[in-house]
Amino acid sequence: MDDKYFIEKAIELATENVKSGAGGPFGAVIVKDGKIIATGVNSVTSENDPTAHAEVKAIRNACEKLNDYQLDGCTIYSSCEPCPMCLGAIYWARPAKLVFAATKKDAAEAGFDDAFIYDELAVPVNSRKLYTEIVKTNNKIKPFELWKKTQDKIAY
Numbered sequence: 001m002d003d004k005y006f007i008e009k010a011i012e013l014a015t016e017n018v019k020s021g022a023g024g025p026f027g028a029v030i031v032k033d034g035k036i037i038a039t040g041v042n043s044v045t046s047e048n049d050p051t052a053h054a055e056v057k058a059i060r061n062a063c064e065k066l067n068d069y070q071l072d073g074c075t076i077y078s079s080c081e082p083c084p085m086c087l088g089a090i091y092w093a094r095p096a097k098l099v100f101a102a103t104k105k106d107a108a109e110a111g112f113d114d115a116f117i118y119d120e121l122a123v124p125v126n127s128r129k130l131y132t133e134i135v136k137t138n139n140k141i142k143p144f145e146l147w148k149k150t151q152d153k154i155a156y
Contacts, residue, residue, distance in 0.1 A: 006031050006077040007101050009039075014054070014079040017041040025110065028058035029077040030095070037074070038062035054078065055086035059093050069156060071095040080107050083114045084121065092156075 006029050013027025024042035031037065040057030044050055055078050063069055074095040080102040082090060090098055104114060116129075125132050147153065 001034060003075075003077070003099050006036070006075070007079075007099055009036065010054075010077045010079040011101055013039055013041050017043075017054075022046050023052070024112070025079070026054040027079045028054040030058050030062040030071065030074050031077065032062075032066075032071075032074045037065050051085065053083065053086050055082050056089050059089055063093070069093075075099060080104075080112075083107075083112075084117045 010027045010029045013029065014025045015027075017023050017027060018025045022041065022043055023046050024044060026042040028040045029036055030039070038058050038061035040054040040059070040061060042054045043052040043057070055076060058076065059071065062071055062074065071093045072095075074093075075097040076090055076093075076095050076099070078086070078098070078100040081100045081104045082098070083104075107113070108115065120128050120130070125134065
């Protein structure tokens with residue numbers, strides 16, 4: 001089985017998700033050693049959870065199955081180019097490879113346009129569309145200081 005086989009599986013999941021009315025047109029499959037170990041579909045509206053994107057759900061399922069917070073040696077197949085949130089989650093999960101089919105332009109043409117998020121990331125915090133305030137406090141680095149001193153931490 002090759003990339004095309006697994007990407008078709010992700011597209012099938014996305015298609016079935018639309019047909020069932022459970023969520024948006026996105027599906028993801030995670031493969032390790034040539035076998036599907038986890039899947040995910042978009043369920044933002046059915047779960048009332050803006051983070052319930054296909055890739056995030058697939059990552060959560062795979063990590064649970066592997067009993068690990070990283071996806072070493074895995075490939076993530078997504079029916080569409082991941083949004084900024086999903087791409088961030090994918091980088092944190094550290095798979096070996098990401099494969100997708102439709103592009104963010106294809107998604108935008110269907111009404112899923114994430115360009116405003118990509119644009120906002122480049123804007124200084126005090127100039128973003130979402131009012132953001134940084135509160136100055138003497139304790140702001142206390143958690144980081146404790147983290148640096150902790151001997152038995154699991155660095156990630």
